[in-house]
Amino acid sequence: MSKRVLLGLVLACGLTASALAQEPKTGGVINAVIQPEPPGLMLAMIQNGPTQMVSGNIFEGLLRYSPKLEPQPELAESWSVSEDAKTYTFKLRKGVTWHDGKPFTAADVLFSVEMLKQTHARARNNLAQVDKVEAPDDYTVVFTLKQPFGPFLGIFEVGSMPMVPKHLYEGTDFKTNPYNNAPVGTGPFMFKEWQKGSFIRLVKNPNYYEKGKPYIDEIYWQIIPDAAARSVAYETGKVDVLPGGSVENFDVPRLSKLKDTCVTGAGWEFFSPLAWLWLNNRQGPLADKRVRQAIMYAIDRDFAKDVIWNGLGKVATGPSASTIKYYTDDVPKYPYDPAKAKALLKEAGYKGEKIRLLPLAYGETWQRWGEAVKQNLMDVGMNIETISTDVAGGNQKIGDWDYDIAFTYLYQYGDPALGVGRNYVSSAIAKGQVFNNVEGYTNPEIDKLFADGAVATPDSKRKEIYEKAQKILVEDVPVAWMLELQFPTITRCKVKNLITTGIGVNDGFKDAWLDK
Amino acid sequence: MLSFVAQRVVKGVIVLLAIVVLNFFLIRLAPGDPAVVMAGEAGASDQVFVQQLREKFGLDKPLPEQLFIYVKGIATLDLGFSFRQQAPVSKLILERLPATLLLTLTAFAISLALGVLFGTFAARFAGTFLDTAITVFALIFYAMPIFWVALMGILLFSVTVDWLPSFGYETVGANLTGFAHVVDVAKHLIMPAMTLGLFFMATYTRMTRASMLEVKRLDFVKTARAKGLSDAVIQRRHVLRNALLPVVTLAGVHAGTLIGGAVITETVFAWPGIGRLMYDALLQRDYNLLLGVFVTCSVMVLIFNLITDLVYRLVDPRIEFAA
Numbered sequence: 001m002s003k004r005v006l007l008g009l010v011l012a013c014g015l016t017a018s019a020l021a022q023e024p025k026t027g028g029v030i031n032a033v034i035q036p037e038p039p040g041l042m043l044a045m046i047q048n049g050p051t052q053m054v055s056g057n058i059f060e061g062l063l064r065y066s067p068k069l070e071p072q073p074e075l076a077e078s079w080s081v082s083e084d085a086k087t088y089t090f091k092l093r094k095g096v097t098w099h100d101g102k103p104f105t106a107a108d109v110l111f112s113v114e115m116l117k118q119t120h121a122r123a124r125n126n127l128a129q130v131d132k133v134e135a136p137d138d139y140t141v142v143f144t145l146k147q148p149f150g151p152f153l154g155i156f157e158v159g160s161m162p163m164v165p166k167h168l169y170e171g172t173d174f175k176t177n178p179y180n181n182a183p184v185g186t187g188p189f190m191f192k193e194w195q196k197g198s199f200i201r202l203v204k205n206p207n208y209y210e211k212g213k214p215y216i217d218e219i220y221w222q223i224i225p226d227a228a229a230r231s232v233a234y235e236t237g238k239v240d241v242l243p244g245g246s247v248e249n250f251d252v253p254r255l256s257k258l259k260d261t262c263v264t265g266a267g268w269e270f271f272s273p274l275a276w277l278w279l280n281n282r283q284g285p286l287a288d289k290r291v292r293q294a295i296m297y298a299i300d301r302d303f304a305k306d307v308i309w310n311g312l313g314k315v316a317t318g319p320s321a322s323t324i325k326y327y328t329d330d331v332p333k334y335p336y337d338p339a340k341a342k343a344l345l346k347e348a349g350y351k352g353e354k355i356r357l358l359p360l361a362y363g364e365t366w367q368r369w370g371e372a373v374k375q376n377l378m379d380v381g382m383n384i385e386t387i388s389t390d391v392a393g394g395n396q397k398i399g400d401w402d403y404d405i406a407f408t409y410l411y412q413y414g415d416p417a418l419g420v421g422r423n424y425v426s427s428a429i430a431k432g433q434v435f436n437n438v439e440g441y442t443n444p445e446i447d448k449l450f451a452d453g454a455v456a457t458p459d460s461k462r463k464e465i466y467e468k469a470q471k472i473l474v475e476d477v478p479v480a481w482m483l484e485l486q487f488p489t490i491t492r493c494k495v496k497n498l499i500t501t502g503i504g505v506n507d508g509f510k511d512a513w514l515d516k
Numbered sequence: 517m518l519s520f521v522a523q524r525v526v527k528g529v530i531v532l533l534a535i536v537v538l539n540f541f542l543i544r545l546a547p548g549d550p551a552v553v554m555a556g557e558a559g560a561s562d563q564v565f566v567q568q569l570r571e572k573f574g575l576d577k578p579l580p581e582q583l584f585i586y587v588k589g590i591a592t593l594d595l596g597f598s599f600r601q602q603a604p605v606s607k608l609i610l611e612r613l614p615a616t617l618l619l620t621l622t623a624f625a626i627s628l629a630l631g632v633l634f635g636t637f638a639a640r641f642a643g644t645f646l647d648t649a650i651t652v653f654a655l656i657f658y659a660m661p662i663f664w665v666a667l668m669g670i671l672l673f674s675v676t677v678d679w680l681p682s683f684g685y686e687t688v689g690a691n692l693t694g695f696a697h698v699v700d701v702a703k704h705l706i707m708p709a710m711t712l713g714l715f716f717m718a719t720y721t722r723m724t725r726a727s728m729l730e731v732k733r734l735d736f737v738k739t740a741r742a743k744g745l746s747d748a749v750i751q752r753r754h755v756l757r758n759a760l761l762p763v764v765t766l767a768g769v770h771a772g773t774l775i776g777g778a779v780i781t782e783t784v785f786a787w788p789g790i791g792r793l794m795y796d797a798l799l800q801r802d803y804n805l806l807l808g809v810f811v812t813c814s815v816m817v818l819i820f821n822l823i824t825d826l827v828y829r830l831v832d833p834r835i836e837f838a839a
């Protein structure tokens with residue numbers, strides 16, 4: 001055989017092998033970490049992160065979203081919008097069944113909407129613009145809005161609007177329904193077992209409507225409360241998937257270098273977690289805009305990114321993350337400039353009044369960040385006192401407006417009308433809540449811009465409004481924006497196609513497969 | 517003896533009631549309540565939502581009424597409902613009880629057996645190199661924080677030599693049964709039980725050593741020696757038995773706290789026990805669950821105190837059951 005033929009054969013084999021490698025294989029078990037242990041799995045009742053991560057496999061929404069946040073079919077196979085942008089018609093997929101074998105129909109969608117309005121705070125807000133929901137037939141659902149609502153197509157992913165089986169929940173007491181502990185959805189995996197404190201086991205739904213999917217037979221979500229122990233569990237091969245945020249950030253570079261390890265920052269586009277400091281605008285020195293601007297100049301956010309977050313993430317420019325719609329970086333800038341911060345403090349007449357800083361009790365990384373910010377602020381002459389509490393205590397203090405500066409991070413949900421406006425409009429000020437406008441910022445112009453932005457058409461008009469709002473906010477500094485956070489997902493490289501949408505791991509493992 | 521036990525039980529019930537009332541108010545002194553925690557986790561909160569949760573948890577009622585409802589429940593052995601975990605508190609505690617008892621009783625046995633053994637040796641060879649070596653060994657494990665010993669154990673036995681699993685109660689997904697399952701659980705148990713056991717061992721070692729040295733100086737030991745008894749018999753029958761009284765007291769106190777006393781060990785080794793349940797309940801302000809664990813622990817302390825009093829009698833027949 002000539003060398004050339006041999007080379008050709010080798011190349012051909014190589015190509016075939018790589019082509020085969022792309023063909024999903026069926027079977028296998030994925031061991032993933034879930035942290036902390038979810039309080040329950042009924043997504044319509046509980047909306048915390050771990051619940052969504054596990055239950056995103058059990059339940060489904062009408063739509064999913066691509067990394068660019070374009071809507072994609074899930075339980076709805078197509079949709080259309082009327083010319084006046086007030087009527088949205090969804091055509092549902094046929095042949096979908098709940099895990100107990102009953103068919104999924106438009107009646108379930110109508111019921112879910114009504115139930116979520118009672119049990120799901122975010123869904124209730126998202127659905128506020130809906131005038132009525134109707135089902136002309138078993139596979140069509142029509143939402144009629146009171147007025148056009150720009151982000152409407154963005155509220156249908158599984159965590160925001162999970163579909164609930166009407167036949168199991170109608171007429172029951174939602175909070176004590178036995179199916180809360182053995183959830184029944186339409187998703188690619190079915191709930192099998194939950195050994196509290198140890199693991200949650202999901203098994204393949206053999207009747208899933210997408211033929212051939214899911215590829216994986218079982219998922220074990222392992223509950224390991226200690227961050228160092230979670231890293232070790234991955235190192236020793238006991239788990240294959242560490243979803244974003246499940247190990248301390250300073251462990252990420254070390255774990256990334258392990259053999260057969262793949263790391264991705266993808267899958268957070270829909271959430272776009274943005275970290276900032278609540279600044280209590282109501283009282284004391286922070287009521288002065290110049291002091292708030294000084295804080296922006298005083299904090300070395302590049303240091304926080306490079307050292308505390310190990311280079312992961314991006315310095316925030318303002319109220320919108322760069323991954324969501326209508327983001328602009330054409331806003332006033334606040335580079336690290338302690339001299340300017342000192343000058344602004346002097347101009348504002350700051351005389352060393354005590355300022356209470358409330359770090360976030362989410363583990364080591366956040367604690368270190370609190371220390372770094374305290375150091376930065378003390379360097380420019382601010383008198384900072386750190387208040388140490390646990391999460392519950394911190395939430396209470398924020399809800400009672402009993403703080404001066406407090407760390408937080410919040411999801412943006414893809415559109416300023418869903419995840420940004422709520423933090424700055426005056427109608428979102430109310431004592432006792434942990435999120436929304438807890439800084440107490442009031443500006444009638446901002447109120448109007450966000451009110452207009454939500455209902456404006458066409459898209460170009462919305463863009464114009466939100467860009468203007470971003471400029472005003474960045475000038476006023478109602479809160480001090482820190483970083484666009486990145487929570488890398490660490491997996492064995494044999495786990496393929498784990499993250500395919502902008503919702504990431506929270507969207508379920510239906511496309512994932514194991515290259516054994 | 518029966519009237520002694522009956523009196524102790526009545527006293528115990530009164531103490532328990534006092535504990536319940538005190539804890540009920542104490543945990544409500546901490547800032548934040550379950551509604552605030554859950555609203556925070558939901559990533560969205562408005563007042564309607566928080567208020568709904570408070571009503572659901574019964575937190576909108578006046579405090580005395582909440583206390584009355586709770587005590588009434590306890591009287592009928594109902595520890596209440598954990599709204600956070602959507603399950604009755606007694607079910608949650610009973611689910612975790614076997615794992616906790618397995619861990620803490622094993623650790624207890626290790627610490628007591630090794631502690632008394634080492635303490636006896638140290639006393640027997642007091643002032644020698646062996647005595648110093650035992651004391652230093654025991655103190656090292658007492659002085660080091662449990663989480664540190666645990667992490668070093670994981671690093672050595674799981675990561676470096678890969679002999680023992682680093683977390684959990686059993687190999688998840690292996691579905692082992694019979695003897696294979698017992699071996700699997702035992703392998704998972706070794707590190708957490710040793711970590712906890714070695715920590716408590718130090719106190720028993722020191723206590724046994726000191727107590728034995730003290731007893732050795734007493735007259736009856738001289739008498740025994742004068743009678744011509746062998747050293748081994750004197751040590752075992754006369755010295756050790758008398759020296760054990762303070763050790764039994766200490767063991768009684770420890771045994772009572774076993775249920776909730778392994779929080780750190782359970783957390784580092786992901787051991788699904790009550791200590792972790794209690795810790796999570798505290799962070800989440802899951803009042804009913806937290807109180808439920810407290811009540812269970814208090815009952816255990818009271819029971820073990822009673823047992824300790826009874827064991828005194830066995831160890832030292834001079835003690836009588838004074839009613």
